[in-house]
Amino acid sequence: MISRALFITMLFLLIGVVALGIYGLHLKHQMELSAELAPEAKPVAAPVNGSTAIIALFVPEDGSGVLVRRDVSVEVPSGQSGRVREILRALVSTCQAKNSTHPLSSDADIREVFLPSPNLAVINTNAAFADGHRSGILVEELTLAAIARTLAVNMPDIKQFKLLIDGKERETLAGHVDLLEIYPTDQQTWAQLLPR
């Protein structure tokens, strides 16, 4: 037989636990609601001094294994290498958006683009671009194909590209596709990944 005082204490404690649980659920719900309503943290492209242009991005769909064209408006500088960099940043940003069909790390970025010859782009990404990339043959190949097709359509003079990670060569993007190669941008090479 428990005493009346102990019974009342236990009752208050129980009520307290239930009340705190309900309050916790309420806070969780509020956080989820505010996250849904929050605007995208990252802009579609970094602010640059230049003109606005409509560019075609080829965004991978991991589920179907194809690239899907999406036209966006981007501020592009007049210089060639800066223009390539901003176009590719727009591609990366699109993949970083919520509900992306080909998620990239939120820290992934295109650091700089070098054009050692008019038809070659050497693209230097930061380490997060590769470190945070999903691992798999097709999912990695889609990233290369997206870069290739986006360059081919928007910068037709560029016929080849080479990807560097944090200024250095890497053997693979995320354990699979070969990054030691220089890749062509032509449609024929990547045709298998275009919608049929």
Place this chain on the structure above:
Amino acid sequence: MKTAVHFTRGYVFLLIFFLGGSLAQEKKLTVYSPQGSAVYAVVDRNGTEYLALQDILSQFGNVSTKQSGSTFSIRFTGRSGPPIDATFAQNRTSGSIGKRRVELPSPFLLSGDRGLVPVASLPQLLPGFTGTTVSLHQLARRLFVASASTNYGFDLQRTAPPRLVLHFSTPVNPSVATEPGRLRMTFSREPLIATSKSTNLGDNTFSTLTYNEWNGTAELSVSANAPLLASFGDGGKTITITAQATPQSLAATPKQNQVPGASATPNTAAVPPLPQPPHFTIVLDPAHGGEDRGAALTPTLPEKDVVLAFARRLRTALQNQGIDVILLRDSDVALSADQRAIAANAARPALILSIHATSSGSGVHLFTAMLSPAPRTAFLPWDTAQAAFLNDSSAIAAAVSKQLNSRDIEDESLSAPLQPLSSFARPAIAIELTPLNGKADSLGLPSYQQPIITSITAAITDMRPLLEQSR
């Protein structure tokens, strides 16, 4: 066109050079301790080899240095015990560690903020800081701290084909290179030591096992009169070296073939032996392994485990069809792309299957190398050797696809820029498993894997005549 490609590559290499820095080969010293091994750059000064004292001490504890004029002070704090102070002076052969005076075989040197000591002085200096015994193999530049060592033994199995099994006291992961009549294993991180330099194996196939060490590495070399293939097992503690049958070696030991109806007279010796068909062998290449976990399919399910389990089940299924199977790894060890290509090509199999798994997409992805078909010649470029076998590889991919479809398994046939697939000099495809109904857990289930294994086995059985002809 070729000139343009050369210029393009030149530009890229220059860019990488400026971005990534020089990759020049240097003299190096490897320090092995029970906690691990580390490699340090060695520099020549006045004909003597030196290295930075603070670099090597940082492997064993915290180090702080102070420079005042020509005097260099260093404070070392080990994992236990009080800090130890040491003092050296530029161009002087005497110094002190704690209260003990030490004499160096060559003068102490300063190079920027680093204090350089002769490599030969390390057995004298390091125990003063760490309190442990040190053994230096000076010509090979290998330093063994405390009881760090890996020993090995061997077991020669005179089976068909003969095998040389090397047993190591700790797991090892050497880089493996083959050349005609020789297989070399280079141990960069393992404190491998041997009691004898060269062992005569006294076998018809395997002749010698040789140990050598230089520039911070050790090497085991096996000589034989047949191509050799190395495979890892027992978590990296065993390396099995198998002699592969060659047309020459088969001709040297022909079986006594008898033509039906012919009498066994002395004339049979004049009948040329019938050519011995080579074994129909499939090489399975489970991707990743060791520290390379591959894709994280779920928080607890790495790709390397799924593909190894799949490869073992596929091996059993193929062996039940009378097909010889070689697994490039049968345990959790890391192999580089080049190691895989060397081992697979040396086995001269009918087909090579690389096995992968991923957490995205659906069905089974079948990949051939992203290359243009090329004619078969005596010498094939290493990076694009697969181009000469691409037509056969595509035929195999189509056969597997047909078998998968007959079992209502979705598939997609693609090409991909993938190593070691592009360096395989035999028909080869890569298979990537994807989750069933988006559930990555399903990738490890035998019930999910078995229909795919049955499809692959049926496709290989169907394509066996083509593969035999292709050899």
